[in-house]
Amino acid sequence: MTIESFVQAMPKVEVNLRLEGAIQNDVLMMIAEQNDVPLNVKPNKALVKLLEQPDYAQLDDLLRGVSKWLQQPEDFTRIVYEVGVSLAKQNVHYAEIGVAPSLYSDNGMTFEQLLTALNDGRARVERAWNVQIRWILNLFRDEPRKVDDILRWASSSSAIKSGVVGIGLVGREVRGWLDDFERPFRTAQKKELARTVEVFDDKSTILEILQKFEPERFVSGAIIADDDAILPYITDQHVALNLCMSQSIATGKASSYGAFPLQRLYDDGAVISLCSSMPSLYRATLTRQYLAVVQEAGLTLDELELMGLNAVAASFMPDEEKTAMASEFKAAYAALRIEHEVVADTAR
Numbered sequence: 001m002t003i004e005s006f007v008q009a010m011p012k013v014e015v016n017l018r019l020e021g022a023i024q025n026d027v028l029m030m031i032a033e034q035n036d037v038p039l040n041v042k043p044n045k046a047l048v049k050l051l052e053q054p055d056y057a058q059l060d061d062l063l064r065g066v067s068k069w070l071q072q073p074e075d076f077t078r079i080v081y082e083v084g085v086s087l088a089k090q091n092v093h094y095a096e097i098g099v100a101p102s103l104y105s106d107n108g109m110t111f112e113q114l115l116t117a118l119n120d121g122r123a124r125v126e127r128a129w130n131v132q133i134r135w136i137l138n139l140f141r142d143e144p145r146k147v148d149d150i151l152r153w154a155s156s157s158s159a160i161k162s163g164v165v166g167i168g169l170v171g172r173e174v175r176g177w178l179d180d181f182e183r184p185f186r187t188a189q190k191k192e193l194a195r196t197v198e199v200f201d202d203k204s205t206i207l208e209i210l211q212k213f214e215p216e217r218f219v220s221g222a223i224i225a226d227d228d229a230i231l232p233y234i235t236d237q238h239v240a241l242n243l244c245m246s247q248s249i250a251t252g253k254a255s256s257y258g259a260f261p262l263q264r265l266y267d268d269g270a271v272i273s274l275c276s277s278m279p280s281l282y283r284a285t286l287t288r289q290y291l292a293v294v295q296e297a298g299l300t301l302d303e304l305e306l307m308g309l310n311a312v313a314a315s316f317m318p319d320e321e322k323t324a325m326a327s328e329f330k331a332a333y334a335a336l337r338i339e340h341e342v343v344a345d346t347a348r
Contacts (some may be wrong), residue, residue, distance in 0.1 A: 006340040007291045011332050013311040014087065014095040016196070016219050016242050016276060016287050018138065018170070020063045020103065021278020022083045024074050026029065032069035032076065032305045034132035044069075057252045062141065062281075067103035070167045072084070073117035080121025080133070086279075088129035090287045095131065096315060098156070099136040101153065102146045115162050135164045136196060140171035144180035152183050155191045155337050165316040166194030169213075173202050178212065185213040194316040195273060198277075199223075200247055210239060217314050219275065225261035227263065234238050235269045240314035243287060245278040245292060246284035257292035271281050273311035305333050 007206045019271065029048065032039055039048055050058065070076060070155075087095050099118065101111055109117075115135075122133045137154045139147055152160055154167050167188055169181060188195055197209055198219040203226045209235055217240045224230060224241065236243055245262065248254040254261075266272055274293070276286040294302045312326045 002040075003294060004291060004314055006336055007227050007294070007304075008287060008302070009091060009336055009340070010305075010308060011329050012090060012092045012266070012286060012308060013273075013289050013315055014092050015217065015273060015315050016098070016198070016275035016277055017083070017087075017095055017169075017286075018100075018278050019065065019079065019083065020100065021059075021281045022086070022097070022276075023079050024082065024086075026267050026279055027079065027082050028066060028069065032066075035069060035071045035075070037069045049186065051281075054250070059278075059281065060142070063100070064103060068107065069196050070104065071107055072175045073109070073113060073120075076114065076117035076123070077121040078340075080118055081124050082123065083102055084125030084129055084131050084133065086285070087106075088125075088287055092131060092286065094134075094317065096134050096136050096165060098136040098138040098170065100140060100170070101150055102140060102143055105146075109147075112158070115159065115164075115275070119162050133163065135159075135162075136167045136168045136194075137164060138170045139181070139184075140320040141169065141181070142171060146179070147181065147184045149190075151188060151193075155188070155193055155272060160319045166196060166216075168196040168198065169215075169220075170198045173199075173205065176227065178205065180210060185215075187213065191286065196242075200251070200253075200316050201246075203227050204232075207233060210237070216240065216316075219244065219277070220262055221245065221251075222254040223248075224270075231265065231270055233266045233327055235271070238271070239275060240310065241265070242269045242273050242275050242311075242314060244275050244282070245289055245297075246279070247277055247281040249284075250282045257296035260297060260300070262293065262297040264305060266299060271310050271314075273314045274307055275311075305329075308333075 027193055050062045061115055104114055139150055141340050154164050188285050195215045197215045198218040199206055200221050202225040208231055219242045245260045274289045279285050293299050294301055312322055
């Protein structure tokens, strides 16, 4: 047995998967063709090229463009099911998937119709593959006028009953966005909505974001290690740090998984979990991140298992469900070590 087979078989939790960046290109283009979207004319031809060769400075524009290809409720049901199959193949037991409702408001779908379609796919995934899915409603930084609507939807009883567990802040950073979103995040906190913030590009805003927004989970990449003031704050405030190494590599902020500052972050006491964020665009799955931890970043299997348990703790599941899943994972890790003939490796 190999480390590869062990990592593949490990039960996993994915707490930061963005639906719009998890759809396989061939599925997305098939749906577009079924909806009579002319892919061979501008600007769709340019979007197809960007899907094949992403320009990471234009990701928000890409997502806004291809979102118009999804026009029917069954389109969303299908893509959720396809993403669920991919998760099942990686042995992901639970996933929190970010969806940006503002991308689809121009497609003639109400929030309730969108959520119903998403949950149709979610139910099929849970029945067929036993993968639990919950929703994070994502807000784009450059759309402050849409925040109140999304916050209202996220905190509604119908959304909570339909699997919405929190809100997330994503997208390019624009002038003045910190002031635009501080109040909504405080409101979300009062409503007991879980909150995540994603920052991959501008390290200068990270500490201010953490202090003003008080997110329970912070999503980032290699830049998180560039400011010595950030990690002590994250550790002291018990903020879960969710890392997407593949984003840093795809965008050139780390030359390889081996060059990613994972060891430093771990040694400095950060509570680290891993995510794939947008695997179709960053070209790497969650399993690939896990494998890189031990094969390229130089951490031990024990440390990888701890990151897997940290993902459970960082999720927005109820505490009793977290406790039960953590116990299941620990038992599964122990059994897999025996099955795959992998010995304990606590010492480096």
